[in-house]
Amino acid sequence: MRALAPRIPTDQDYPMLTQKTRYALRALLYLIEEGHGDAVQLPRIAETQKIPRKFLELIMLDLKALGIVKSVRGPKGGYRLTRHPRGISFGEVIRGLEGPIALVPCASVNFYKRCGDCHDEATCAIRRLFVLVRDRSIDVLNSVSLEDGARWELRLTDADADNSHSGDPLAADWQI
Amino acid sequence: MRALAPRIPTDQDYPMLTQKTRYALRALLYLIEEGHGDAVQLPRIAETQKIPRKFLELIMLDLKALGIVKSVRGPKGGYRLTRHPRGISFGEVIRGLEGPIALVPCASVNFYKRCGDCHDEATCAIRRLFVLVRDRSIDVLNSVSLEDGARWELRLTDADADNSHSGDPLAADWQI
DNA sequence: GTTCACACGACCGATGCGATAGGGTTCATG
DNA sequence: CATGAACCCTATCGCATCGGTCGTGTGAAC
Numbered sequence: 354m355r356a357l358a359p360r361i362p363t364d365q366d367y368p369m370l371t372q373k374t375r376y377a378l379r380a381l382l383y384l385i386e387e388g389h390g391d392a393v394q395l396p397r398i399a400e401t402q403k404i405p406r407k408f409l410e411l412i413m414l415d416l417k418a419l420g421i422v423k424s425v426r427g428p429k430g431g432y433r434l435t436r437h438p439r440g441i442s443f444g445e446v447i448r449g450l451e452g453p454i455a456l457v458p459c460a461s462v463n464f465y466k467r468c469g470d471c472h473d474e475a476t477c478a479i480r481r482l483f484v485l486v487r488d489r490s491i492d493v494l495n496s497v498s499l500e501d502g503a504r505w506e507l508r509l510t511d512a513d514a515d516n517s518h519s520g521d522p523l524a525a526d527w528q529i
Numbered sequence: 530m531r532a533l534a535p536r537i538p539t540d541q542d543y544p545m546l547t548q549k550t551r552y553a554l555r556a557l558l559y560l561i562e563e564g565h566g567d568a569v570q571l572p573r574i575a576e577t578q579k580i581p582r583k584f585l586e587l588i589m590l591d592l593k594a595l596g597i598v599k600s601v602r603g604p605k606g607g608y609r610l611t612r613h614p615r616g617i618s619f620g621e622v623i624r625g626l627e628g629p630i631a632l633v634p635c636a637s638v639n640f641y642k643r644c645g646d647c648h649d650e651a652t653c654a655i656r657r658l659f660v661l662v663r664d665r666s667i668d669v670l671n672s673v674s675l676e677d678g679a680r681w682e683l684r685l686t687d688a689d690a691d692n693s694h695s696g697d698p699l700a701a702d703w704q705i
Numbered sequence: 706g707t708t709c710a711c712a713c714g715a716c717c718g719a720t721g722c723g724a725t726a727g728g729g730t731t732c733a734t735g
Numbered sequence: 736c737a738t739g740a741a742c743c744c745t746a747t748c749g750c751a752t753c754g755g756t757c758g759t760g761t762g763a764a765c
Contacts, residue, residue: 357594360628362640363751364723369545369632370659372723375646378655394741403646408724414743418533427732428740443658452536456545464538470551470579478678479554482619482669483546489665493658502654539720540754548754570710584755590712603763604709 374450376404377412378502381421381446385438385503390525392424392431412450419449438503438523444494454494455487462487550626552580553588554678557597557622561614561679566701568607588626595625614679614699620670630670631663638663 364372379402384393387401395413399406413432416422423435434441448454448463455461459468460483471477503523540548555578560569563577571589575582589608592598599611610617624630624639631637635644636659647653676699683698 357591357625359640362628362634362637362642364634366628366634366752370655371721375633375644375655379646382654396741405724407726410742410744411724415533424742425732426730426740426742428734430731430733430741432742449533452538452542457551458538458540458542461538466538468551470555473682476682476684478558478681479546479551481681482673482678485669486666489669490662493661493665497658502658505654505657506649506652508652542721547752572710581755583757586711586713587755593712600711601763602709602711602761603765605764606710606762608711 369451369454369456370447371451373408373412374447376402376409377416377450378443378446380404380409380412381416381434381438381441381499382503382506384422384432384434385499385523386507388433388525390433392429392433394431398432415450416446419446421446421449438500439498441499442495443497443499443502444491446499447494454491455483457483460484460487462491545627545630545632546623547627549584549588550623552578552585553592553626554619554622556580556585556588557592557610557614557617557675558679558682560598560608560610561675561699562683564609564701566609568601568605568609570607574608591626592622595622597622597625614676615674617675618671619673619675619678620667622675623670630667631659633659636660636663638667 360366380398383398383402387393395409396406398404399409404412413422413424417424417432420435421441422432424430424432444454453461453464455464457468457480458464458466459474459477459480467474468480471479474480500523507523509523556574559574559578563569571585572582574580575585580588589598589600593600593608596611597617598608600606600608620630629637629640631640633644633656634640634642635650635653635656643650644656647655650656679699685698
């Protein structure tokens, strides 16, 4: 009997988090971890995060349209967050760039669409199961902020945040 | 300021559950709900579940290679499960047909691959977050069996299963 | 040995993703 | 008020995958 050869996954097999969104998240985390609230110029982000320069331009444009980032033109220009990173969840970024978070159209909150596969959507087991999966995923994505992510990467504890007067690396002026 | 036009998702935007896998699950649920343990012929499955006939052939072939289904050739032939549906989880079917369940390659259990985006995978916030999402998703997918799904669709309660001597519609000879 | 149904491989069109090209606009600085 | 660094935007390309089809091969039953 033929053994089903395991499909070797390519980069396109993980489309809830496309390359574009991964780049976006890396850029945002860089702004938080290294930007200290100042505007950061695009070439610097591109170089340090190994993101193609022109591709990053498109991404920052989208982040700006989403109201997550604002840009400053001219020399000494660059990008900065519009809000404190504590108020930006991973879910917001992903939903904005990717669209639906659900894994089947009939289980999406914001992009619902009948799939037409089942006879009765009200009892369809596939839909019911993937609504569960969607809810669990959204729970995670919405409960973690970009600030949380930055703290993970800098190996900081919450205690560092409470002691912000003693040199928290994430302490910055996020007032825009 | 330009508003980021929400991308209208197409069918290809939900690739963890492709059309192929949805068809596969529908076919399996049909075997359980209507097959009563007997072999069911492909054209009947295709017609009732609105699945293109030739496409379904490929799918059943894969399910056979995965050891979930066995085929009987010739007249009176067809497909039947190899095991009791209680022992087949949605996760098994999906993982077999789709490959990785994780949404980023560096967060996959069975198909791990460095993504190369981050400097240090050990602290990468994106990876850490999507490992959480993956674990939640796998929890759900592995904890629900095809029999559970069939009971949902038939609006049966667990009590019906306990009273199997009083005509449980899912009572059947699953010994192969 | 004919019939019926599964098995298998090659193939095709559409679409989305990653990425690039190349120009245009803005604006702080001197 | 010129300059240059930086952002803004549209168009396009190559590639891979996905959904789906065609034609033929193989094997069991009557």
